[in-house]
Amino acid sequence: MKDSVPILVKKIAQACEEYGFFQIINHGVPSELCQKMIDSVIDFFSLPPEERAVLFTDDKTIPLRVSNYYLKAQGKDKVTMWSETLAHPWHPVDDLFDLLPQNPPHYREIATQYAKEIGSLMSQLLSLISMGLGLEKDILQKSLGQNPRLVLQSNFYPPCPQPELTLGLPTHTDLNALTILLQSQGVTGLQAIKNGEWITVDPVPNALVVNLGDQIQVLSNGRFKSVQHRAVTNKDMYRVSIAMFYGPNKDIVICPIEDLIDEHHPPMYRKYRYGEFLEEFRRQEGTRRRVKEMFELKH
Numbered sequence: 001m002k003d004s005v006p007i008l009v010k011k012i013a014q015a016c017e018e019y020g021f022f023q024i025i026n027h028g029v030p031s032e033l034c035q036k037m038i039d040s041v042i043d044f045f046s047l048p049p050e051e052r053a054v055l056f057t058d059d060k061t062i063p064l065r066v067s068n069y070y071l072k073a074q075g076k077d078k079v080t081m082w083s084e085t086l087a088h089p090w091h092p093v094d095d096l097f098d099l100l101p102q103n104p105p106h107y108r109e110i111a112t113q114y115a116k117e118i119g120s121l122m123s124q125l126l127s128l129i130s131m132g133l134g135l136e137k138d139i140l141q142k143s144l145g146q147n148p149r150l151v152l153q154s155n156f157y158p159p160c161p162q163p164e165l166t167l168g169l170p171t172h173t174d175l176n177a178l179t180i181l182l183q184s185q186g187v188t189g190l191q192a193i194k195n196g197e198w199i200t201v202d203p204v205p206n207a208l209v210v211n212l213g214d215q216i217q218v219l220s221n222g223r224f225k226s227v228q229h230r231a232v233t234n235k236d237m238y239r240v241s242i243a244m245f246y247g248p249n250k251d252i253v254i255c256p257i258e259d260l261i262d263e264h265h266p267p268m269y270r271k272y273r274y275g276e277f278l279e280e281f282r283r284q285e286g287t288r289r290r291v292k293e294m295f296e297l298k299h
């Protein structure tokens, strides 16, 4: 991010309007740390399956959890996803250490360092995106409230013998506000929709992928887009991605920012508590979700 601030703000605003996705380089997160983070996630998913199985759960209220989707292939369920994920909070950084997996042994330290770096980058991005809306630089962070819900999700996609029969992650939009994604090099998998077509988000060396979630689409009154994306698998190579999610906590009230509303731009969404949004998200489990659409106001 070496452009002058006004140029950067303009480029980011354009990407947020047109794609809902962009990639950043020179972002200040050391490339060695990014590599160590990827390696430690690979090491985690290379642990013996019995060791990972201790953390398997479908209960989203458990802070440290592993979900294994392709194992369902052995039951009668259709395999709709070909991935295993590790999820846990990435904030507050000081309380994190003891919660994180003890194995691989370096995971706790690396993930804590990575969380610190992403924390400051996240604030910078929220400021730049706020300015892209022509508003005060702290408006998004303020609107998303105190004690944000910060969750890390590492996705591991092993090679898949029949990639055409499944997806690594099905088509979705991120329900939170902002996501910073680190993806492994040398293999593609992430695709985002643009004009009805899937575009591959190529892994650019030392880049981080940034994408907007549903809450920024609502706060920006539909000007900035939370875009559908998915991960595909391939026959030969495994792939890793690490998503750092930033979202409000469940008691925060979300609605389009007042300064973006006028007679030509009536509010596109009704006011809701984020907890309501989460309930709707859970209610639509197993479907091609249309969550923010349920909060749209028709004019």
Ligand SMILES: O=C(O)CCC(=O)C(=O)O
Pocket: 153, 155, 169, 174, 181, 183, 189, 190, 229, 230, 231, 240, 241, 243
């Ligand atoms: O693997 C990827 O690149 C996509 C990850 C993703 O979309 C997510 O975790 O929400």
Ligand SMILES: [Fe+2]
Pocket: 172, 173, 174, 229
């Ligand atoms: Fe996503």
